[in-house]
Amino acid sequence: MSRIVFIGLGNMGLPMAANLVRAGHVVTGLDLSGDALARLVEAGGRAGTSLAEAVADAEVVVSMLPEGRHVEAVYAGEEGVFAHAPHGCLFIDSSTIHVESARKVAGMAAARGFDMADAPVSGGVGGAAAATLTFMVGGSDTAFGRAEPILAAMGKTIVHAGASGAGQAAKICNNMILGISMVAVCEGFALAEKLGLDAQKLFDIASTSSGQCWSLTTYCPVPGPVPTSPANRGYTPGFAAAMMLKDLKLSQDVASAAGQATPLGAEAAQLYRLFVDQGNAGRDFSALFEFLRGGKSA
Numbered sequence: 001m002s003r004i005v006f007i008g009l010g011n012m013g014l015p016m017a018a019n020l021v022r023a024g025h026v027v028t029g030l031d032l033s034g035d036a037l038a039r040l041v042e043a044g045g046r047a048g049t050s051l052a053e054a055v056a057d058a059e060v061v062v063s064m065l066p067e068g069r070h071v072e073a074v075y076a077g078e079e080g081v082f083a084h085a086p087h088g089c090l091f092i093d094s095s096t097i098h099v100e101s102a103r104k105v106a107g108m109a110a111a112r113g114f115d116m117a118d119a120p121v122s123g124g125v126g127g128a129a130a131a132t133l134t135f136m137v138g139g140s141d142t143a144f145g146r147a148e149p150i151l152a153a154m155g156k157t158i159v160h161a162g163a164s165g166a167g168q169a170a171k172i173c174n175n176m177i178l179g180i181s182m183v184a185v186c187e188g189f190a191l192a193e194k195l196g197l198d199a200q201k202l203f204d205i206a207s208t209s210s211g212q213c214w215s216l217t218t219y220c221p222v223p224g225p226v227p228t229s230p231a232n233r234g235y236t237p238g239f240a241a242a243m244m245l246k247d248l249k250l251s252q253d254v255a256s257a258a259g260q261a262t263p264l265g266a267e268a269a270q271l272y273r274l275f276v277d278q279g280n281a282g283r284d285f286s287a288l289f290e291f292l293r294g295g296k297s298a
């Protein structure tokens with residue numbers, strides 16, 4: 001059992017923190033939203049009153065924040081985690097952020113004598129609630145060894161991807177594949193509709209055929225075939241379109257820096273840019289289906 005501070009209790013962070021509570025850890029949450037803090041308290045956690053006070057006796061800090069700028073501010077800001085964490089505290093950032101941003105923060109942690117792992121996740125809100133996430137971890141062997149038992153309370157598959165930033169590299173590649181595959185599945189269902197083919201029939205066939213993928217079988221973007229998918233609840237996230245756009249932009253940044261052509265990744269990034277610009281930032285990323293078929297968007 002560890003004293004854990006969990007920073008960022010959003011769609012992902014709240015159920016992850018609740019699983020740490022369930023595993024017997026003492027979890028103090030921090031978030032800008034009082035509602036999120038109240039929900040952690042309902043799940044058996046504690047609401048932190050300030051970062052300085054919460055972190056002062058923490059053994060582990062886990063963060064699940066939107067973007068790299070939030071992660072950098074929370075850890076390295078004047079009143080951030082580095083300024084208040086006790087010697088020996090372990091830091092685990094599970095947000096999806098730029099590889100360079102992760103390396104920068106981990107480097108600052110190392111310079112202050114702390115172990116830090118980047119440990120982004122795959123599996124979505126469903127995986128976060130069920131503690132079945134996949135963690136892809138970047139950091140030293142020591143940081144990985146210390147992080148693994150904490151991550152085990154929130155996930156099923158934990159892979160040490162390599163040194164600092166390797167977890168983010170894996171996540172960015174994975175989500176570029178996801179963004180592209182979601183566009184493909186949306187296009188398939190939009191075309192089926194125009195051809196007069198029933199969505200359930202396409203699902204029954206494609207989900208057992210070569211078109212089968214996670215975007216289809218777990219996260220189907222049309223209402224009906226997968227009752228738990230966001231399409232059945234008005235496309236409330238889940239995984240917001242703004243987050244997918246962020247990840248696709250990250251993929252294009254690193255692809256251009258690495259000199260690797262990713263034409264479908266570039267196309268998917270452009271489509272999500274258009275979709276988000278039309279007021280859909282807060283809708284689930286699978287709502288792209290409505291946009292592609294020319295129907296309603298927010």
Ligand code: NAD
Nearest residue numbers: 008009010011012013031032065066095096124125238239
């Ligand atoms: P979210 O917007 O629902 O949650 C982020 C939370 O961070 C919010 O509650 C917000 O109030 C809080 N926050 C922001 N700045 C803060 C600060 N300075 N101090 C304390 N709290 C702060 O986002 P999410 O969907 O939970 O995603 C979080 C991260 O996980 C992102 O990097 C995202 O790309 C990644 N991710 C999300 C999913 C998904 O399905 N939603 C899946 C895998 C990875």
